Amino acid sequence: MGLSNNITSVLNFIAILTSIPIIASGIWLSSKPDNICIHNFRWPLVILGLLILLVSLSGFIGAYWNKQGLLALYLFSMALLIVIVLVLLVFAFVVTRPDGSYVVPGRGYEEYKLDRFSKWLRNYVTDSGSWEKIKTCLADSDVCVKLTQNYITSDQFFASHHISPLQSGCCKPPTSCGFTYVSPILWTNPVNAIADPDCYLWNNDQSQLCYNCNACKAGLLGNLRKEWRKANIILIVAVVVLIWVYVIACSAFKNAQTEDLFQRYKQGWV
Template sequence: MARISHVVFITLNVFTSIFGLVCVTGSIYFYIEKGMDCQQVLQAPLLISGLLTFVVSVMGLLASCFRINSLLIVYILLMFFVILLHAAFTLFMVFVANRNTGIVAIKLGFEKQFVHDINRRWLKRYFLSAKRWSGIRDCLAESGVCSDQDKIAVSHALHFFKGKLSPLLVGCCKPPRFCGFQQKNTTFWEMPRRGPAVPNSDCSTWSNNQNKLCFDCNSCKVGAVTDIISKWRTLTKSFFIFILVAFVILIITTSSRRKIMNKRKNIDSRA
C-alpha cells in the first residue's frame, strides 16, 4: 500500500510540474505573440500559477525520492498555500465571469448577442478606463485583428445563424448592424444619406480607416470584455482540475507522513 501511494504521489507531482511548465510557457507566449490576446489578462495569472506549481511540485519530488522529511514538511505547507491561492483566484474569476448585475442585449451583425453587463464597477475600472482602453485599442489596431476582412466576411456569412463568430471581430471590425450602413466591399461601409438608422454613438464613431474602424465603439468594448470572460472561464476550468489533483496529493502526503510518524513512535516505545 505504501508503494502504491508513493507511485501515485510521484505521478501526480509529475502531472502538476508539467501543468506548471505549460502555464509558464503560455504566459511567455501571450507576452511575445499578442495577436488576439491584446488584453493580456492571462499572462500574470499563468506566470504566477506556473512558477509556484512547478517549484512546489519539484520540491515534492525531491522530498519523496530522497526521503527528506524536513523538505516534505515545507512541501505540505507550500502546497496548501498554492491550493488556497488557486481556489481564491478561481472563485474571483467565477464571480467576475458569471455574476450578472444586468444583461445587455446588443445587436451585432445578424445576431443578438447577450453579454454580461460591462458596467460592473470592477470590469469598468480595470478594462474600460480611458488609459487602459487606449492601450487595448492600439494593440488591436497594431496586431491586425481586422486585417483579413475577406475572411471575416466569409465567416460572418457562414456562422451568423449559429452565432459562432467572435464577439471581438463583430464588435470591432464592422459597424453595428442596427446603424444600417451599406457594405460596398469587404473594407468599406457607406452611411445612408439620411444618416444612421438609429441615433447611436457607435454609428458616428465607425470609420473606414483601417487603423480606427470601430475600435472606439461600445460594441468593441463589449466584444473585448466578452472575449476576456471567455478566456477566464477556460482558465477557471484548468485551475479547478489542478485544485482537485493538488488536494489529492496533499491528502496522500499528510497520510503517508502520519503513518511514518506513528511507526517511529511505536519503534521508540518498544525500545
C-alpha cells in the first residue's frame, strides 16, 4: 500500500469517527417527546450518519487494499453526502431562525406564539392534518406528568428556568388567562373575562390539558427549534471535518494513480 493510500486510509478512519456524533445526535433527537410524535423528524440525522459511516468505511477498504474503483465510488458518494449535509444545514438554519418565545413578567420560563415561527415549520407541523395524531401522542407521553414530580409549590414552578417549551405550551394555560395555580397541570378558572382563545381550550382533564391550544403547537415548535439548533452545531463541525478529509483524499487519490502508473512504468507495463 503506497503512501497516498495510507493517507486516504487514515482520513477515512477520521471520517468514520466523524459519523459517530452525527448518529448519536440523531438518536438523541429521536428520543425527545416532540420528535417521537413527529415521525418524519425522527431519523434523518441517524440515516445520514449511517450513510457517512458506510461510505467512509468503503473508502478505508478501497485505500487499504488499493481498490481504485472503490475509491472513485467513495469520492463520488462522499461529495454527494457533503452536499446533502450542507443543504440540510442551510435549510435547518432558515426554518429555525425565527424564535417564537417571549418573556413573561414574574416567570422564569418563557411562553411561545405560533405566528412567530417560520411559516414552513408551522405549516408542516400544525397545518398538515396531523395534529390530532401528534396531540394524542403527546397526551400519552409523560412530558406533563414530569412537572408534577419536579415542582410542588407555585413559587417553585413560576421561578423555574428548566421548563421546556413543550411543557410551557401544552401542560399549563397561558399566563394571560389569569388561572390560579393548584399544581403544574391543575388550574382553576378565573372569574374575570378571558381574551385569549386558548383559555377556553384549557381543560384539567389530564388527556386534554392544553393540547388543543395554539400555545401547545407553538411550544412543540419551540422544542424542535431548540433541539435542532443544538444538532446543527454538531453538523457544522462534522461538515468542516468531512470537507477537509475529502479535499485531502482527492489529492491522495490522484497521487495514488500517479504512483501506480509510475510502478507500472518501472516494471515495463507501459
